[in-house]
Amino acid sequence: MTFQAFKENFEEVYITSLNPHTLNKEALEHLYTLADVVTHVLHHPEEKRQQQQDKLTRRKLWEVVKYDGSWVRKVTAGGAPNDLRLFSSNPQYLLHLKEADDEAMEGGTCTVVISLTQKHRRVNNLPLLQVAVSVYQMEDGEAVTTPLHVSWFRLNRPLLLTKFVRTRTVTRRLHLPPGRYIIIPCTHSPDQEGDFLLRVFCQKSATMKEHDESPMLVDTHLEMGDKVDSRSTREESSSSCIQKDDFLAAAGEDGRMTAAILQNILNFLFSGELEFSLDLTRSLLAMMDRNFSGNVDFYEFDTLVCCLRRWMAVYKRKSEAETGLISGSVWGLGDALRELGYLLPRRLQALLVVRFGDQEGNISLRDFIMATCRISVMLDRFQKHCSDGMDTAAICLSEWLQDALYC
Structure with a gap:
């Protein structure tokens, strides 16, 4: 298929990764064609088997925590932080990073990949919403309300607010020091309803829960x-x-x-x-x-x-x-x-x-x-x-x- 024909038949391309690793320069250097792989295995079977074992040994195991949530009109669909009173009504999730990465220096950081995915839009023939993720840091030992009220957001600025994009999945990699963080998925405008899946990948064990009142x-x-x-x-x-x-x-x-x-x-x-x-x-x-x-x-x-x-x-x-x-x-x-x-x-x-x-x-x-x-x-x-x-x-x-x- 020519590139022109591809553009005529497709509007969006989604690249799916099975883990949070990205293809950096070093990884790109180890990409081979299928013919290269077959030829190398036929000529050096033992060497290839040993390389695979070493690769499995060095491979990182990522921890993942996830929550299914919804934006509901008048309740949890507060929109962007332009209006903090409405924004504070969005779903809130408390992420606790307890330990820095193994390769991090003393007082190092945790590698965190945050992924927000809109659910059931395509199957229900609904247009994608403009969505974003906001991340706030909480001070150690800070006593806060559950959930956080508008007064707290007026005194604290976000560490991260991704751009509002009309896409199925918003993903961002961060390097954060161990501590407590509030993650808020939101739509661009208030009262836009939809379901979402929020996932957080970490190299070390982490916990995440809804930051809300208990019944x-x-x-x-x-x-x-x-x-x-x-x-x-x-x-x-x-x-x-x-x-x-x-x-x-x-x-x-x-x-x-x-x-x-x-x-x-x-x-x-x-x-x-x-x-x-x-x-x-x-x-x-x-x-x-x-x-x-x-x-x-x-x-x-x-x-x-x-x-x-x-x-x-x-x-x-x-x-x-x-x-x-x-x-x-x-x-x-x-x-x-x-x-x-x-x-x-x-x-x-x-x-x-x-x-x-x-x-x-x-x-x-x-x-x-x-x-x-x-x-x-x-x-x-x-x-x-x-x-x-x-x-x-x-x-x-x-x-x-x-x-x-x-x-």
């Missing part, structure tokens, strides 16, 4: 215990909440309410604020129903009403004035959940936006109530299966199905 339910007594809210919220709700005698009159003979009756009561109490569907009511009932009976008593109902008023109050404070909806961003949905005592990594916040958000990444009050209910139920039930202070739990399949289905 946690704090101040659980505010949601599920006896003291469910502050005095002001209790007084606010008492004026429109039904009394125990009225509850018992509407409930069944056993003094408990089913989902259908509870739906009517909630629609009466929150008339003009929110219309409760039967599906939402069933989820709220499951949140309060500790013994899986399918109904609630007066005290569980009273706790539920106070929780709902607190959730609605937070939603109204965090919703945007123009739309009346809460944004899926860190300062919207993330701050609202944090104020309610739910700490979720941005990866899970992005999942909430995918599940409950609209096309613009906003969440309505009804969907916010449903999402908060699901989070509360799953975190509360998870804590029943795990030991104190542990983030893992041992649970059998039947128990897991029970918790997942009844929520």
